[in-house]
Amino acid sequence: MNLHMTDIVNKRPLCVDLDKTLVREDVFRSALLSWALRGFRPWNGFPPASRNGFKSWIYQNINLVSIEWHFNAEVISLICRARKDLRPVILVTGNSEEAGNFFAKEIPCITSILTSTENLTLKGRRKAIELQTLFGLNNFDYIGDSKVDIPVWEVCYQAFILTYPNRTYHKIMKKLQDREPHPVFLDFGEVDLLQLTSTPGATDLEVSTVGCSCLK
Numbered sequence: 001m002n003l004h005m006t007d008i009v010n011k012r013p014l015c016v017d018l019d020k021t022l023v024r025e026d027v028f029r030s031a032l033l034s035w036a037l038r039g040f041r042p043w044n045g046f047p048p049a050s051r052n053g054f055k056s057w058i059y060q061n062i063n064l065v066s067i068e069w070h071f072n073a074e075v076i077s078l079i080c081r082a083r084k085d086l087r088p089v090i091l092v093t094g095n096s097e098e099a100g101n102f103f104a105k106e107i108p109c110i111t112s113i114l115t116s117t118e119n120l121t122l123k124g125r126r127k128a129i130e131l132q133t134l135f136g137l138n139n140f141d142y143i144g145d146s147k148v149d150i151p152v153w154e155v156c157y158q159a160f161i162l163t164y165p166n167r168t169y170h171k172i173m174k175k176l177q178d179r180e181p182h183p184v185f186l187d188f189g190e191v192d193l194l195q196l197t198s199t200p201g202a203t204d205l206e207v208s209t210v211g212c213s214c215l216k
Contacts, residue, residue, distance in 0.1 A: 014082040017144040018093035024070040035062045053118045059098035073189035083109040094123040125151040159183040
């Protein structure tokens with residue numbers, strides 16, 4: 001599962017999805033487009049036949065730094081607050097370990113990653129099972145963006161739901177309307193450039209229009 005913990009989990013973890021949650025983009029589609037525009041290079045060999053193996057191969061053959069990523073300011077703010085409270089922050093994604101490691105380096109407040117492997121896709125009910133096994137029922141918070149995340153929200157403690165214009169959430173609301181605590185809905189406040197910010201004497205970590213002190 002590629003879970004690399006740097007914290008002892010003695011506080012409720014904050015688990016964060018990657019695609020369309022931490023960043024606005026679908027990460028693999030952006031990487032695939034970058035690879036396609038560059039052109040096939042036969043000396044890099046041919047990709048594996050499996051879906052997850054193919055994803056990993058793509059990430060190994062492109063430079064994720066060269067792609068412009070748009071981070072979600074509200075999600076970054078939640079990550080900063082969690083780390084201020086010494087809570088573990090786990091990036092949980094159906095992407096490969098290469099993608100998880102890249103974004104964990106971009107945001108040092110991410111303390112560990114949980115990713116797909118060649119034989120297991122970490123998505124939907126499978127993701128819910130893995131997180132419940134690791135942390136326990138109702139013992140972690142989860143930030144996600146789509147109905148695929150419903151099984152995870154059903155077993156987490158605090159559900160954070162990222163909303164986008166023109167997307168239907170009636171199925172999500174029907175499933176989660178009776179949950180306690182009530183789900184928290186987030187808007188996507190786009191941040192094009194993330195920089196270090198700090199305020200001497202501040203009592204809280206905050207996100208400004210340019211970023212957060214958790215970021216490098």
